[in-house]
Amino acid sequence: MKILILDSEKKLAECAKLYVRASNGEPWNDQWTEETAFKRLLDFFNSPGYLGLYAEEGSGILGALVGNAEQFYSGSYFYLKEMFVLPEHQRKGIGTGLLNELKRILDERGIRSIQLFTSKKLFPFSFYKKHGFEIVKNMVMMNNDPHFGNGADEEPQE
Numbered sequence: 001m002k003i004l005i006l007d008s009e010k011k012l013a014e015c016a017k018l019y020v021r022a023s024n025g026e027p028w029n030d031q032w033t034e035e036t037a038f039k040r041l042l043d044f045f046n047s048p049g050y051l052g053l054y055a056e057e058g059s060g061i062l063g064a065l066v067g068n069a070e071q072f073y074s075g076s077y078f079y080l081k082e083m084f085v086l087p088e089h090q091r092k093g094i095g096t097g098l099l100n101e102l103k104r105i106l107d108e109r110g111i112r113s114i115q116l117f118t119s120k121k122l123f124p125f126s127f128y129k130k131h132g133f134e135i136v137k138n139m140v141m142m143n144n145d146p147h148f149g150n151g152a153d154e155e156p157q158e
C-alpha cells in the first residue's frame with residue numbers, strides 16, 4: 001500500500017466516491033451524494049493550508065484524509081476535517097497508515113497539534129484514542145441547531 005499526496009481534483013473526485021460509501025455506511029449512516037461529497041472535499045482542497053493524503057493499492061484508492069493547517073498564536077495546528085476508509089477495507093491498518101504519514105509530514109513542517117471533531121459514542125473515537133487523541137477538557141462543540149447531533153449524552157466508547 002502506498003500513501004500519496006492528494007493534490008488533484010481528479011483524485012479528489014475519486015475520493016468523494018469513497019467518502020459517500022464510508023459515511024453513508026456504519027456508524028454514521030449519512031446521506032451523502034457524490035455531488036455533495038465532492039463539494040465538501042473541494043471546500044477543504046481550496047482552503048489555505050490544505051493537505052490531503054490517500055492510500056492506494058494497485059490502481060485503487062482505499063482511503064483518504066483531508067484537512068488544513070491554521071495559524072494559532074502559539075504556532076499552527078492541523079485541523080483534520082475528514083478521514084475515511086472503504087468499509088470492506090476497514091480494520092486493516094489503512095487509517096493508521098494515513099494518520100502516521102500525516103503526523104510525519106506535519107512534523108517536518110513543525111506542526112505538532114492535530115484537532116478534530118468526532119462522536120464520542122461511535123467507534124472512530126476508539127481509533128483516535130489509540131492514536132493519542134484526548135478529549136480537550138473545558139472545551140465543548142456548540143451549535144445553534146437543536147437537531148444537530150441530537151441524542152443522549154453518554155460516556156465515550158473506550
Ligand SMILES: CC(C)(COP(=O)(O)OP(=O)(O)OC[C@H]1O[C@@H](n2cnc3c(N)ncnc32)[C@H](O)[C@@H]1OP(=O)(O)O)[C@@H](O)C(=O)NCCC(=O)NCCS
Pocket residue numbers: 022023026027082083084085086089090091092093094095096097117118119123124126127130
Ligand atoms: C475510522 C476509520 C478512518 C479508521 O480506519 P481503519 O483503516 O479502519 O483503521 P485501522 O485499521 O488503522 O485501525 C483499526 C481500529 O479502528 C477502530 N475501528 C475501525 N473500524 C471499526 C469498526 N468497524 N468497529 C469498531 N472499531 C473499529 C478500532 O479501534 C480498530 O482497532 P482494532 O481493530 O484493534 O479493534 C475507518 O474505520 C472509517 O473510515 N470509518 C468510517 C468513516 C469515519 O468514521 N471516519 C472518521 C470520522 S471522524
